[in-house]
């Protein structure tokens with residue numbers, strides 16, 4: 001029987017890689033719903049190619065264009081929060097959560113509350129909602145499959161083992177485009193330099209997060225929630241080649257790792273076919289050509305975002321929600337050319353100084369804290385620019 005799938009964020013980097021795999025295996029998948037933010041053309045093209053039944057565009061000003069582009073097909077065009085939730089919690093039993101940022105939180109929760117199998121790329125939603133999301137998944141019988149290559153690697157390494165036998169998790173990080181750059185070069189980094197990741201082709205936001213190492217900080221919090229380990233049992237290791245995607249150390253001293261060429265279609269395929277596997281066109285790993293793999297400790301002086309994220313995890317309460325919201329606003333400001341690269345971490349740290357609120361007790365609380373933080377950081381930016 002074909003697996004019925006929906007993709008939230010179908011026009012993005014993860015979304016298009018997911019579509020690429022689905023279109024290579026049309027006998028395995030039926031596409032039910034696809035969503036995008038504002039890219040009506042990309043969404044309509046994907047919906048036509050896959051014979052999707054529902055296409056949802058988050059920005060209502062693009063609905064008319066979407067309708068025009070879908071004319072003559074059986075695909076319904078829609079917009080608005082209800083339509084996004086319908087895409088997430090409709091007929092598909094498997095949902096790819098690949099919207100960028102906390103904007104994906106409500107639809108991800110809709111999929112979870114409908115008990116779906118959720119392939120989770122949208123790490124910001126999990127960082128913001130944390131235990132609320134994990135608890136909801138348990139309560140509603142939803143399955144969360146990690147798509148982030150590091151968490152997918154850990155998920156693969158943990159298969160068949162008991163959680164009490166795990167000593168620690170080791171998340172690898174490429175180090176981003178500024179790993180070997182001088183302090184001065186980092187201070188002068190442009191948006192174009194920051195998004196030019198050495199190993200992965202990704203959306204702009206996660207590329208900047210990789211350059212600040214905030215991405216690894218978000219992944220640390222993501223790993224804590226997905227695998228239930230405290231901060232002091234999750235290490236970060238810089239590995240510039242991005243071949244070892246992460247490792248698990250067990251209590252007997254054994255270490256398991258998952259390796260592969262840096263191609264998101266590998267972890268996406270693992271989630272798409274889970275609990276089976278499927279073929280992908282990813283380049284095969286040729287270790288004899290690569291010859292050596294390097295590892296080093298992250299430099300927390302040069303990349304303070306990682307230290308700040310770990311502190312937010314250890315502080316818990318509202319801190320991870322604030323960390324994520326502040327980072328989203330700061331990254332958008334940097335990409336818009338409003339301030340220097342190094343200001344991103346400093347804005348996030350300032351926002352966290354206000355982190356007095358307790359842990360959010362509902363998704364509405366998360367959204368409220370997220371909104372308040374966005375306003376606060378926008379004010380900080382405004383004050384700096386004038």
Ligand code: NDP
Pocket residue numbers: 008009010011012013014015035036037038039040058097098099100101103104121122123124147148149200201202203204205206264
């Ligand atoms: P992209 O920016 O490439 O794509 C984001 C997707 O979300 C697009 O479909 C976009 O639509 C849609 N979108 C943007 N804003 C909104 C909104 N307000 N409401 C609804 N939809 C919206 O991001 P990536 O694919 O790179 O990343 C997606 C998620 O996956 C992120 O959370 C990222 O951290 C995570 N991830 C990404 C990896 C990668 O390799 N790219 C690796 C691991 C995790 P539109 O095109 O119309 O703007």
